[in-house]
Amino acid sequence: MPPIKVLQSQFLCAASKLEHCPPMHLPEVVFLGRSNVGKSTLINKVLQQKIAKSSATPGKTQTANFFDTRWQLTHQVLKFHCIDLPGFGYAKVSKSLQQEWGVFLCNLLKTRSSIKLFLHLVDARHPNLALDQEVACFLDQLIAPTQQVRRIYTKFDKLNANQQHALWHKTPNCLATCLKTTDISAKFGSLDAIQMAIIEGLFGIKTDENT
Numbered sequence: 588m589p590p591i592k593v594l595q596s597q598f599l600c601a602a603s604k605l606e607h608c609p610p611m612h613l614p615e616v617v618f619l620g621r622s623n624v625g626k627s628t629l630i631n632k633v634l635q636q637k638i639a640k641s642s643a644t645p646g647k648t649q650t651a652n653f654f655d656t657r658w659q660l661t662h663q664v665l666k667f668h669c670i671d672l673p674g675f676g677y678a679k680v681s682k683s684l685q686q687e688w689g690v691f692l693c694n695l696l697k698t699r700s701s702i703k704l705f706l707h708l709v710d711a712r713h714p715n716l717a718l719d720q721e722v723a724c725f726l727d728q729l730i731a732p733t734q735q736v737r738r739i740y741t742k743f744d745k746l747n748a749n750q751q752h753a754l755w756h757k758t759p760n761c762l763a764t765c766l767k768t769t770d771i772s773a774k775f776g777s778l779d780a781i782q783m784a785i786i787e788g789l790f791g792i793k794t795d796e797n798t
């Protein structure tokens with residue numbers, strides 16, 4: 588697999604309305620999932636920089652946060668945006684605000700044709716929650732042929748070896764992540780696999796890792 592180098596990443600803007608979102612000049616990958624599932628943490632991992640704010644308290648990310656990044660893959664320089672979203676299903680915020688986020692997020696996901704890849708993060712300990720199934724159906728209905736959805740299991744390190752094998756067996760070649768690279772056996776995927784999936788989803792560049 589050709590090496591990926593993250594050349595540069597920077598915070599671009601935070602949006603709570605469609606009008607605040609940046610122009611759709613670059614392909615975009617959006618990280619979505621339940622509150623506290625590990626969206627901001629995974630963005631920091633793939634961008635190799637503490638750029639998205641993560642927290643043990645659910646509801647940390649409250650706006651759609653856009654990050655600009657430039658990666659090098661052999662001789663190509665690839666530019667794209669990562670979007671960190673507020674989580675679904677966070678009960679502590681006032682209902683009206685939550686509804687507001689719901690409408691904004693749904694419109695963002697439906698109308699931003701620059702989003703080429705939706706990464707749906709699911710807690711590996713709870714792979715079949717109704718809320719995640721709803722999100723998966725919602726995404727299936729809205730995606731265009733130029734867009735792709737991939738599921739990533741987070742907190743894989745919280746499963747014991749048997750549970751890791753069972754989940755892997757059920758969904759072969761799934762993408763999985765954990766807090767520290769050493770917490771996950773290489774056979775269950777790696778940060779490289781997630782980075783390559785992003786490049787494949789955004790630019791259609793296929794590598795051995797993803798085939």
Ligand SMILES: Nc1nc2c(ncn2[C@@H]2O[C@H](COP(=O)(O)OP(=O)(O)OP(=O)(O)O)[C@@H](O)[C@H]2O)c(=O)[nH]1
Pocket residue numbers: 621622623624625626627628629640641642643644645646647648649672673674675741742743744745764765766
């Ligand atoms: N053990 C373990 N902990 C994780 C993993 N990913 C994230 N965490 C922890 O889970 C908590 C939530 O992580 P965040 O990245 O802030 O989650 P989020 O999905 O961005 O949360 P919101 O912004 O509130 O929606 C933090 O304490 C992280 O350290 C993982 O793969 N393994």
Ligand SMILES: [Mg+2]
Pocket residue numbers: 626627628640641647648671672
């Ligand atoms: Mg977050």
